[in-house]
Amino acid sequence: MKPMTAMLLGLALLAAPPLLLAAPPAQAADVAHEQVARVAEQLRRAEAVREIKRLQHSYVHYLQLGLWDEAASLFARDGALGEGRARVMGPQAIAAHLRKTIGQGQDGIAQGRLHVDMIFSPVVTLSVDGTRGKGRWHSLGIDAHYGERADWSGAIQENVYVLEDGKWKFAMLHPYPLFAGSYEAGWKNVDPVLRAVPFHFSVDSLGIPSTRLQDGWTAPAGPAPSLADLERRVARLNDASQIENLQNAYGYYVDRRLWDDVTDLFAPDGVMEAAGDRAQGRKAIRAALEAVAPAGLRSGELNDRLQFDMVITVAPDGASATARGIELGMVGKANAWGAWTLATFENLYVKRDGKWMLAHMRLYPRARTDYAQGWAKSAIPDAPLGRAGRAVPARQAALQYPGTAFPALSFANPVTDKAPAYPASMTILPAPVPASATAPAPPANPSDPAARLAEIERQLAIASAYDGAENVSTAYGYYIDEFLWRPIGDLFSKQGWKELSYVGTYVGNERVFQSLARRYGNGGRFVPSMAIHQKMQPVTTVAADGKSARIHLRLFQLGTSNDPGGAQIGGHYENGAVLEDGLWKISAMDLDYVWTGDLATGWTKADPASNTRFVPDPDVMKGYPPDGPLRGPSTAPWPDLLPVALHFRNPVSGRAPELLLPPRHF
Incomplete structure (x- = not known):
């Protein structure tokens, strides 16, 4: 740059309004990036709630068809299926457990079998950082062998979900049985005392919008989505x-x-x-x-x-x-x-x-x-x-x-x-x-x-x-x-x-x-x-x-x-x-x-x-x-x-x- 040109440019900058000096173009771009990144994170959390619900409903359809490996693939690497006091850990063990206990050793649902476990009434909440979730659900099960037996079952599920490798998965699927019984006699309490199922939520947590970010949240490095x-x-x-x-x-x-x-x-x-x-x-x-x-x-x-x-x-x-x-x-x-x-x-x-x-x-x-x-x-x-x-x-x-x-x-x-x-x-x-x-x-x-x-x-x-x-x-x-x-x-x-x-x-x-x-x-x-x-x-x-x-x-x-x-x-x-x-x-x-x-x-x-x-x-x-x-x-x-x-x-x-x-x- 020539000396005279540099001097004139310096005088121009000194004469510029203070507002321009306080907000150079680079800083204005940073503010826009922060706003877009914030909305992007809010959107990710809203999507997380829907993905958790999709995961849960998909599991129902896999069980209805007897697709045990598909159902088990929805669990995290160290995910657990709770059965009473027992825990079945990991997708491979969970698939084997489902195949044995529901499928009676075979893949698919056998002829003469009716098995469906419908799930509904969700209360889904996210962790503060939006990388874990919890959900409470009701379930109603029908399990029948034509010419042999037909049974009802009902439970509350209190489940934990985790974001692993960019996908939402079950960290814990935990049903708490409420009632069960044959079609002929009707159902009754599984637990004679019928203890309350612990709540994962309070009034203050269940009402939090899925888009809320924690205090102090800052935009991650890197470009924001378009x-x-x-x-x-x-x-x-x-x-x-x-x-x-x-x-x-x-x-x-x-x-x-x-x-x-x-x-x-x-x-x-x-x-x-x-x-x-x-x-x-x-x-x-x-x-x-x-x-x-x-x-x-x-x-x-x-x-x-x-x-x-x-x-x-x-x-x-x-x-x-x-x-x-x-x-x-x-x-x-x-x-x-x-x-x-x-x-x-x-x-x-x-x-x-x-x-x-x-x-x-x-x-x-x-x-x-x-x-x-x-x-x-x-x-x-x-x-x-x-x-x-x-x-x-x-x-x-x-x-x-x-x-x-x-x-x-x-x-x-x-x-x-x-x-x-x-x-x-x-x-x-x-x-x-x-x-x-x-x-x-x-x-x-x-x-x-x-x-x-x-x-x-x-x-x-x-x-x-x-x-x-x-x-x-x-x-x-x-x-x-x-x-x-x-x-x-x-x-x-x-x-x-x-x-x-x-x-x-x-x-x-x-x-x-x-x-x-x-x-x-x-x-x-x-x-x-x-x-x-x-x-x-x-x-x-x-x-x-x-x-x-x-x-x-x-x-x-x-x-x-x-x-x-x-x-x-x-x-x-x-x-x-x-x-x-x-x-x-x-x-x-x-x-x-x-x-x-x-x-x-x-x-x-x-x-x-x-x-x-x-x-x-x-x-x-x-x-x-x-x-x-x-x-x-x-x-x-x-x-x-x-x-x-x-x-x-x-x-x-x-x-x-x-x-x-x-x-x-x-």
Whole structure:
């Protein structure tokens, strides 16, 4: 540099405004890097919660097919499977253990065998650094040998997960058995004392958003992901949430034979297929459904179709997706007949005009059993789309229980990223067309990085809210099982409200706590019996800012004690959730019961006295009246039916339900 040029440049720098001197370009770039890296880490943690759930549901499907090596591959190198006081350590030993104890020494599920262990009601939390996780789940197991035996089992799992080699794996899968028993006698407590299962969470930890970073977090060295990569990844999270909503809404619509709503969920050229029957196009699908049964339920009819263990795979371009899941059916007519059904669905979805739709639903019936006889004695071929009274074709009937056939898995192993190898002894039906993998679309506003990052953060808040709303809603069930009223009160927002069954609505978290303590006593669960409040099948609507949500859940309540038998209750929750002081809280809780019964007869008998057996004496709440009435029915109307109250419209058509719930404010 020439001396005169250097002097002039020095004078120019001295004359520059102080702001320019304090923030040179290099420092400004560092600030941008810090912001992008922070959002990237928040996104990684939101993805971690979803990957943990995917891991758990994948394990269920591997066990159902008897793929012991695939199931064991989901464990860390020093991962453990807890069986009572024993521990089986490492993937190889775990595979051998599963093969011996469940598979009876062979790979795959043998002919005449029915084995499924459904899992639901998650409360998933992450460690401070986001490299470990814990999850609490309910499970319900069916294990039968046709002509020999049929058994029930139920447990709470308290599991630990670890990020190893870039993949989430089981560090510990630990079931705590609650009940077990034969189909004929019913279930009873495994532990006569029925000790409480330790909680891995508190109210303060379960409500932490998945995106929260620890104090003092700093961006790692190295380049941050591109904004395009972050946009794609957060979009896939929200795509998966919308598909889950769509499939769970389908379950609720089929419950009530709302055939117009079911048909609306399909693309105009969509296909519905089950047990060899096939309908294409909305008009044909609607006609096929009507041929099964007329639209709408009549008094005393039950057609509940519970959706379990979805594994959703969205294509990289976000234009198509697949989902595999399990459907448990509870069908029949009071004082006439009843049946359990079990099926696997392998579905294709497409996004058109910004909405996800069903492109091809494949329902594979697995088993249908007369309620009075049970899985060991009854195996009725099922044709979900067959015309009423028509026999199932022999070739389709042979694929169902006590035969053994499964559709190929649409998803790759979450740890190995490979498709499974199936035992030669098994009948594997063709897999659905895999999700497409074209290049992602370019970002909507590539010229404005600040606006793009702000939109990524908003979409990430929405994605995290789905899991936050589910966490607090299902945690309520675990707390009420143990009569833990103080944590329940703290689980509600300051102005949150709750319907106290059969009594009325209480507003404010302290009022919620006092209402429960005054009605039930404040000493915790004090008898060796438990009403197990299982919450499942969420349909969640998140506010545009990601700070509140409404969530519809199914109540799948079971009861156990030291006496063989068991109890059942079906109903629906409509909850609200809100971010308050940095934690997810319940802001509203509306519960409507549909039917109640014992395991011996379930919904096949209608005992009006059963609907009112839990109604308290009016004097119990004397001196502590509610702040408002119940919004819905005070008792289960069974065998009569009332419309199911929903906060959401049809996810595709926008059709309003018969009873659309507006937000309720006090």
